[in-house]
Amino acid sequence: MTYTLQGSTGTWEIVCGLEVHAQVISRSKLFSGAATDFGSEPNSQVSLVDAAFPGMLPVLNEECVAQAVRTGLGLNAQINLNSRFDRKNYFYADLPSGYQISQFEQPIVGRGEVEVELPDGSARRIGITRLHLEQDAGKSLHDQDPSRSFIDLNRCGVALMEIVSEPDIRSPEEAGAYLRKLRTVLRYLGTCDGNMDEGSMRADVNVSVRHAGEPFRTRCEVKNVNSIRFVMLAIEAEARRQVEIWEAGQEVHQETRLFDPARNETRSMRSKEDAHDYRYFPDPDLLPLVLEQGWVARLKASLPELPDAKRARFVRDYGLTPYDAAVLVAEQSIAAFFETVASGRNARLAANWITGDFFAALNRTGRTIETSPVTAETLGALLDLMADGTINGRIAKEVFEAMVDTGAAPADIVQQRGLRQVTDTGAIDDAVNAVLAANPDKLAEYRSGKDKLFGFFVGQVMKAMAGRGNPALVNEALRARLSV
Amino acid sequence: MSLDPATVRRIAKLARIGVAEGDVARLQGELNGILGWIEQLSEVNVDGVEPLTGGAQIALRLRADAVTDGHIADAVLSNAPDRVGDFYTVPKVVE
Numbered sequence: 001m002t003y004t005l006q007g008s009t010g011t012w013e014i015v016c017g018l019e020v021h022a023q024v025i026s027r028s029k030l031f032s033g034a035a036t037d038f039g040s041e042p043n044s045q046v047s048l049v050d051a052a053f054p055g056m057l058p059v060l061n062e063e064c065v066a067q068a069v070r071t072g073l074g075l076n077a078q079i080n081l082n083s084r085f086d087r088k089n090y091f092y093a094d095l096p097s098g099y100q101i102s103q104f105e106q107p108i109v110g111r112g113e114v115e116v117e118l119p120d121g122s123a124r125r126i127g128i129t130r131l132h133l134e135q136d137a138g139k140s141l142h143d144q145d146p147s148r149s150f151i152d153l154n155r156c157g158v159a160l161m162e163i164v165s166e167p168d169i170r171s172p173e174e175a176g177a178y179l180r181k182l183r184t185v186l187r188y189l190g191t192c193d194g195n196m197d198e199g200s201m202r203a204d205v206n207v208s209v210r211h212a213g214e215p216f217r218t219r220c221e222v223k224n225v226n227s228i229r230f231v232m233l234a235i236e237a238e239a240r241r242q243v244e245i246w247e248a249g250q251e252v253h254q255e256t257r258l259f260d261p262a263r264n265e266t267r268s269m270r271s272k273e274d275a276h277d278y279r280y281f282p283d284p285d286l287l288p289l290v291l292e293q294g295w296v297a298r299l300k301a302s303l304p305e306l307p308d309a310k311r312a313r314f315v316r317d318y319g320l321t322p323y324d325a326a327v328l329v330a331e332q333s334i335a336a337f338f339e340t341v342a343s344g345r346n347a348r349l350a351a352n353w354i355t356g357d358f359f360a361a362l363n364r365t366g367r368t369i370e371t372s373p374v375t376a377e378t379l380g381a382l383l384d385l386m387a388d389g390t391i392n393g394r395i396a397k398e399v400f401e402a403m404v405d406t407g408a409a410p411a412d413i414v415q416q417r418g419l420r421q422v423t424d425t426g427a428i429d430d431a432v433n434a435v436l437a438a439n440p441d442k443l444a445e446y447r448s449g450k451d452k453l454f455g456f457f458v459g460q461v462m463k464a465m466a467g468r469g470n471p472a473l474v475n476e477a478l479r480a481r482l483s484v
Numbered sequence: 485m486s487l488d489p490a491t492v493r494r495i496a497k498l499a500r501i502g503v504a505e506g507d508v509a510r511l512q513g514e515l516n517g518i519l520g521w522i523e524q525l526s527e528v529n530v531d532g533v534e535p536l537t538g539g540a541q542i543a544l545r546l547r548a549d550a551v552t553d554g555h556i557a558d559a560v561l562s563n564a565p566d567r568v569g570d571f572y573t574v575p576k577v578v579e
Contacts, residue, residue, distance in 0.1 A: 033552030047553035063549030151572040
């Protein structure tokens with residue numbers, strides 16, 4: 001599936017790479033003992049290190065290092081046993097030291113790769129260039145006062161992982177699939193909550209366009225895009241802008257831009273003219289970071305089963321399609337729910353119920369898998385009632401809706417509402433006779449060769465039995481009666 | 485390596501230091517003097533010497549992930565020139 005933009009001079013393809021900033025899950029900050037909780041009182045989670053008071057020295061948080069290594073392992077990447085911290089110098093009011101401690105020349109994690117699944121069922125590998133640790137900046141509030149910006153340093157110094165992809169992405173859909181996959185991996189690892197609303201995952205988007213087979217053209221960077229949908233829209237808007245410039249015979253200039261979702265366009269950030277002159281140099285307050293191979297190996301041994309491995313196991317052990325398996329492993333809680341339902345039951349049927357009726361009910365009622373009134377145990381019990389013939393598939397849908405409304409166990413609902421399947425052949429024969437007697441014209445048409453009316457009779461019999469007839473027995477009884 | 489006047493002006497701008505036009509030539513001379521002095525290091529033959537990150541072979545010390553600091557907003561804001569509540573404020577900076 002090739003994504004292209006049609007211009008007046010020909011077809012253009014998109015070249016895109018993403019820089020994702022993922023906030024590390026840790027109790028305290030990267031270089032200080034202040035807390036990292038979101039939404040606390042302003043400047044309450046700030047140490048004198050974070051506020052860059054003179055003489056304060058950074059001390060590296062071991063857990064943040066472990067989280068970066070776990071993430072690197074989860075991205076099938078090279079772990080660099082020797083890495084180093086550098087100062088990235090720039091001035092902004094929410095960066096009190098005037099520099100961000102980051103890793104420039106020697107990042108903690110090198111090359112890796114992520115496999116992403118596309119909606120059409122195909123898969124692509126997106127290369128990871130590197131992952132490095134760095135500090136987050138504080139937060140500026142511009143809407144509190146007409147002439148002043150308010151500064152809260154609670155976020156200042158919280159650990160971030162910057163995950164840089166290769167320019168391997170060729171469409172907005174691939175970018176969305178890459179971000180979703182990355183978020184899934186981070187959540188499985190427990191290294192970042194992936195919550196884009198709270199800013200714990202943000203993306204900078206590098207975009208250029210070219211005719212197929214050409215070398216790369218000049219790229220632009222769209223900064224700080226904060227949802228997957230906006231990333232996809234920003235790529236498309238920026239690519240269109242660049243196609244228009246090239247086709248008008250002009251040049252695209254490398255620059256930093258902002259995406260404006262309200263107008264669905266990107267615009268230049270003039271104040272960032274000097275932003276690429278960060279004058280990096282090794283931070284003299286910090287020695288090189290040296291990891292032991294044994295420590296990395298112990299972290300590797302303690303990783304959970306990751307999404308790709310889980311998906312492969314679901315396909316292999318449960319006989320699911322790769323697509324269903326990919327949907328079910330997107331969140332660990334959904335995968336665990338599926339395994340509980342599927343255990344000892346028809347796994348494909350379990351997958352169909354979960355990805356169909358169950359997800360639809362969650363969407364409709366605004367619930368999550370954690371707050372759902374239907375649990376894995378009760379959904380499993382519903383499948384058992386179908387398997388042992390207590391209810392038919394049609395009634396199961398009705399029972400399921402009652403489970404969504406009431407949270408009751410399916411056996412109780414069947415009992416209270418009298419939904420038990422009718423397998424009494426006498427009762428079914430009575431219903432068949434009544435339906436045929438009530439529709440003499442249809443019966444005559446059927447007899448004269450209109451075979452399709454068989455379905456009509458099945459429907460009428462089921463209706464007469466309030467949906468509770470055993471479908472196989474109803475079919476059998478009708479066939480016997482009509483063949484006479 | 486030697487700096488031209490334009491580079492001196494650019495460095496001053498990046499460092500947010502106001503430099504009067506009349507001072508550029510003097511600063512250019514001083515900076516070039518410093519760079520020339522540092523450049524003596526290139527005279528040392530380092531063939532076959534592994535890159536070195538420090539004089540002592542000490543590994544970076546790491547700390548446990550525990551909350552041991554914070555809740556000192558008054559101390560943090562003690563030098564704030566224009567404090568509002570528990571915020572610093574600065575002249576409006578917005579795109």
